[in-house]
Amino acid sequence: MALSLVTPPAIEPITLAEAKRQCRAPADVSEDGLFVGLIAAARERAEGITGRQLIEATWDEKLDDIDCDEIWLPRAPLISVTSVTYIDSAGATQTWASTEYQVDAPTGPFARRGRVLPLPTASWPLAQSGRVNAFAVRFKAGYGTAAASVPMAIRQAMLLMIGAWFVNREDMVTGGLVTVPLGALALLTPYKVYV
Numbered sequence: 001m002a003l004s005l006v007t008p009p010a011i012e013p014i015t016l017a018e019a020k021r022q023c024r025a026p027a028d029v030s031e032d033g034l035f036v037g038l039i040a041a042a043r044e045r046a047e048g049i050t051g052r053q054l055i056e057a058t059w060d061e062k063l064d065d066i067d068c069d070e071i072w073l074p075r076a077p078l079i080s081v082t083s084v085t086y087i088d089s090a091g092a093t094q095t096w097a098s099t100e101y102q103v104d105a106p107t108g109p110f111a112r113r114g115r116v117l118p119l120p121t122a123s124w125p126l127a128q129s130g131r132v133n134a135f136a137v138r139f140k141a142g143y144g145t146a147a148a149s150v151p152m153a154i155r156q157a158m159l160l161m162i163g164a165w166f167v168n169r170e171d172m173v174t175g176g177l178v179t180v181p182l183g184a185l186a187l188l189t190p191y192k193v194y195v
Helices: 016-022 034-052 152-167 182-189
Strands: 001-009 057-063 078-087 093-095 101-104 115-118 135-141
Touching: 016 034, 016 182, 034 152, 034 182, 101 182, 152 182
Parallel strands: none
Antiparallel strands: 001 057, 057 135, 078 093, 078 135, 101 115
């Protein structure tokens, strides 16, 4: 399986003003570049810990073969499946008709991962044997397009990370891992996605 980002989020879940307010930073712009980096790092860390997409983005999940009844998509919450494509026996890329498959897209702040399954009257299309990334599922995931759509606990965890990293600008290493504030971990843990 190979996951590729197609269209990144248009915004971050935390604004520059929110991050500066959390750190009680001066209103000047001298450290805005630092804050922009800290916001992105906190989002990436929150997404990595939880397995969730915070702000809407488009992804491609590629598989060599489908040897099961369903494809679980790796980012929750799933918004929609845009397309399912495959490389046929002649080596041409084909789009599998959306009338042949069904999408399970759980909703809510704690939604599990979404999945794609053939309809009971259909079966997975045959792809060229031995082809790497023969199947591709393009999908949108995230809580929405606005920062306010992201659960407050996740946003608060990001602010805790930003604050800790702003104060401790050098490495904070414990047991070989860069630490995340315990409060942030406590806030993120309930949102962790399990299959």
